[in-house]
Amino acid sequence: MKIAIVNVCIPFIYGGAEFLADSLKNKLIEYGHQAIIVKIPFKWYPPQRIIEHMLACRLLRCENVDRVIALKFPAYYIKHPDKILWLLHQHRQAYDLWGTPYQDIPSTPDGLRIRQTIIQSDNAFIKEAKKIYTNSDVVSGRLKRFNGIDSEVLYPPLMDAEKFRCSEFGDYLFYPSRIILGKRQYLAVESMKYTRSGAKLIVAGHPDTPEQLEYIKSIIEKNHLQSKVKIIGHWISQEEKSDLYANALGCIYIPYDEDSYGYVSLEAYQSGKPVITCSDSGGTLAVVENDITGYVVPPEPQALAETIDKLYFDKVQSARLGQAGREKLSTMNITWERVMRCLAA
Amino acid sequence: MKILIVSTIVPFIKGGGTFIVDWLDQILKKYGHESEVIKIPFHSYAPEMVEQMLALRLLDVKDYADLLIAVRYPSYVIDHPNKVLWLLHQFRQIYDLWGTPHGDIPCTPENQQVRETIIQSDNLYLRQAKKIYTISKVVSGRLKRYNDIDSEVLYPPLMDAQKYRCQEAGDYLFYPSRITTPKRQYLAIESMKYTRSKAKLIIAGSPDTPEQLDHINSIVEKNHLQNKVKIIGNWISQDEKIDLFANALGCLFIPYEEDYGYVTLEAYYSRKPVITCSDSGGVVELVEDGVTGKIVPPEPKAIAEAIDSLFFNRAQAAKLGQAGYQKLSSMNISWDRVVEKITG
Numbered sequence: 001m002k003i004a005i006v007n008v009c010i011p012f013i014y015g016g017a018e019f020l021a022d023s024l025k026n027k028l029i030e031y032g033h034q035a036i037i038v039k040i041p042f043k044w045y046p047p048q049r050i051i052e053h054m055l056a057c058r059l060l061r062c063e064n065v066d067r068v069i070a071l072k073f074p075a076y077y078i079k080h081p082d083k084i085l086w087l088l089h090q091h092r093q094a095y096d097l098w099g100t101p102y103q104d105i106p107s108t109p110d111g112l113r114i115r116q117t118i119i120q121s122d123n124a125f126i127k128e129a130k131k132i133y134t135n136s137d138v139v140s141g142r143l144k145r146f147n148g149i150d151s152e153v154l155y156p157p158l159m160d161a162e163k164f165r166c167s168e169f170g171d172y173l174f175y176p177s178r179i180i181l182g183k184r185q186y187l188a189v190e191s192m193k194y195t196r197s198g199a200k201l202i203v204a205g206h207p208d209t210p211e212q213l214e215y216i217k218s219i220i221e222k223n224h225l226q227s228k229v230k231i232i233g234h235w236i237s238q239e240e241k242s243d244l245y246a247n248a249l250g251c252i253y254i255p256y257d258e259d260s261y262g263y264v265s266l267e268a269y270q271s272g273k274p275v276i277t278c279s280d281s282g283g284t285l286a287v288v289e290n291d292i293t294g295y296v297v298p299p300e301p302q303a304l305a306e307t308i309d310k311l312y313f314d315k316v317q318s319a320r321l322g323q324a325g326r327e328k329l330s331t332m333n334i335t336w337e338r339v340m341r342c343l344a345a
Numbered sequence: 346m347k348i349l350i351v352s353t354i355v356p357f358i359k360g361g362g363t364f365i366v367d368w369l370d371q372i373l374k375k376y377g378h379e380s381e382v383i384k385i386p387f388h389s390y391a392p393e394m395v396e397q398m399l400a401l402r403l404l405d406v407k408d409y410a411d412l413l414i415a416v417r418y419p420s421y422v423i424d425h426p427n428k429v430l431w432l433l434h435q436f437r438q439i440y441d442l443w444g445t446p447h448g449d450i451p452c453t454p455e456n457q458q459v460r461e462t463i464i465q466s467d468n469l470y471l472r473q474a475k476k477i478y479t480i481s482k483v484v485s486g487r488l489k490r491y492n493d494i495d496s497e498v499l500y501p502p503l504m505d506a507q508k509y510r511c512q513e514a515g516d517y518l519f520y521p522s523r524i525t526t527p528k529r530q531y532l533a534i535e536s537m538k539y540t541r542s543k544a545k546l547i548i549a550g551s552p553d554t555p556e557q558l559d560h561i562n563s564i565v566e567k568n569h570l571q572n573k574v575k576i577i578g579n580w581i582s583q584d585e586k587i588d589l590f591a592n593a594l595g596c597l598f599i600p601y602e603e604d605y606g607y608v609t610l611e612a613y614y615s616r617k618p619v620i621t622c623s624d625s626g627g628v629v630e631l632v633e634d635g636v637t638g639k640i641v642p643p644e645p646k647a648i649a650e651a652i653d654s655l656f657f658n659r660a661q662a663a664k665l666g667q668a669g670y671q672k673l674s675s676m677n678i679s680w681d682r683v684v685e686k687i688t689g
Binding site (some may be wrong): 010 | 347356357397399403406410
């Protein structure tokens with residue numbers, strides 16, 4: 001089959017969604033399909049731009065393609081007779097973030113109209129898909145609650161899961177992710193002020209802007225945490241990453257209110273390491289169970305510091321939690337075989 | 346500099362128009378720029394063209410890059426304060442091919458309106474570019490004639506040109522290209538009916554549709570040319586292609602009104618002469634009759650004669666191929682120049 005994976009993009013930004021699209025493409029090819037990724041640029045400011053990009057996606061055509069797999073808002077508006085959704089995001093500012101500080105669209109008459117247009121278009125166009133999958137319980141729940149649309153959860157597997165391994169339990173917690181406010185690296189760094197053990201923190205990732213990186217560094221300096229925190233402020237290779245996982249004491253992944261569990265959790269468990277996450281991190285809670293596969297704590301530096309110390313002082317327990325995480329993954333049926341059955345059969 | 350290269354594609358169709366984009370991206374990165382390619386699907390079906398152009402116009406990428414390079418039509422409608430075009434071609438169906446047997450858009454009132462809209466938006470949006478380069482004199486000429494817009498020719502170089510080499514001249518002419526009607530593989534095959542020498546023809550390329558491949562296979566069969574013509578009806582690897590060039594007697598490249606054609610460059614880097622037709626467009630800019638190859642009318646007998654003359658006079662064939670190679674170096678077709686022009 002000739003399959004186009006249709007996604008939106010912000011040029012020069014590469015994150016989990018882009019990685020998922022690349023992985024999906026490679027797997028489709030491995031399974032004997034022809035596959036390409038179609039990236040449509042997206043801009044959300046000023047809010048009027050949202051509507052214009054929705055319209056653009058609707059007006060584009062994807063010919064010479066047997067099937068479209070659409071991932072994100074508003075790429076899934078593209079017209080195609082054989083369209084399947086693997087929904088990673090709606091435009092959350094119009095839904096659950098409306099009425100929060102992250103709303104972004106003003107509550108003016110114009111803003112309200114934009115919000116209405118997004119909701120109505122989602123109501124009308126999402127249903128065109130032959131089948132609707134989402135990447136998490138959170139996304140499926142939201143789609144049901146706000147749009148009354150049923151969907152099935154299809155968890156995204158890791159690419160090259162076999163490359164992750166567990167070597168030893170070192171003295172550092174590992175936090176790999178794009179460096180951006182929503183991932184709250186600043187919170188991870190601040191928690192290191194309160195640790196009493198010899199635990200260290202390694203933060204690695206590409207900053208969305210140079211300012212974000214400067215900000216994190218300034219927190220370290222202000223608190224004299226240079227000996228406890230190391231920042232690798234750029235994208236690291238797969239090998240470096242799997243090495244850093246393999247020798248970590250555990251993993252910290254504390255984004256604010258994410259939809260999916262994030263690759264970080266999968267990678268950590270695949271490496272046999274426990275995951276510390278926050279009670280408001282969203283999707284991670286689908287895989288991180290407190291005291292079973294890691295720790296779920298309130299988003300406060302002292303609480304985080306306490307769990308970091310706990311892992312440091314009881315490495316046997318860390319290993320046990322990490323092992324339980326790995327076992328949990330296998331019971332959840334997060335496999336590419338299943339993804340191929342759902343999306344490319 | 347942050348550079349966004351935008352182009353349009355028909356998904357799963359590869360050719361010169363997709364390579365130029367990928368190569369430019371690689372080269373810009375090599376020169377230390379941050380670059381990213383956006384390829385938007387575009388479908389040249391007249392009743393749906395205007396809305397697709399509107400879609401492109403609605404995409405707002407102004408904040409994302411310092412420079413926007415637009416390549417295949419109609420990606421140049423995308424807005425950017427610092428936009429440079431390296432134009433492959435316009436939508437020829439409404440320009441030079443309109444009303445000709447090669448046009449596939451019927452001249453209905455509705456289509457006439459679509460045509461008007463596209464011409465007007467070309468007139469408007471092409472002019473918003475800070476600089477306009479095209480890939481050949483043919484393309485620049487059309488732009489001047491139909492839209493009265495001036496442009497500069499910037500011939501696209503090959504990637505990894507040094508990999509092409511010349512070995513012994515065999516007994517076959519090589520025609521590598523997508524298998525599609527405008528490339529006129531059918532004409533190449535028909536000319537083989539009239540050759541008197543033992544020259545053979547090897548055609549290689551991915552067919553745009555299975556029917557196109559069936560069609561040229563049927564011409565071979567009908568004329569009992571199985572001994573003289575070999576068709577490799579799929580995309581061949583770079584290494585296979587280089588080998589087939591290296592051992593060829595010469596190259597046959599006879600598309601109808603081609604815009605440019607990498608095949609000519611590949612042949613010359615392999616020191617092989619090129620036989621082309623007087624109506625092959627941009628190819629004629631690179632082939633000098635009797636100096637680097639042969640230019641003949643698009644008729645089977647004339648092509649057959651040119652093939653035979655290469656076969657019977659191998660020393661001459663080698664000399665033409667060598668002259669083609671020298672011509673390339675004198676034309677300054679290089680990535681250094683492309684980067685300097687586009688980012689300068």
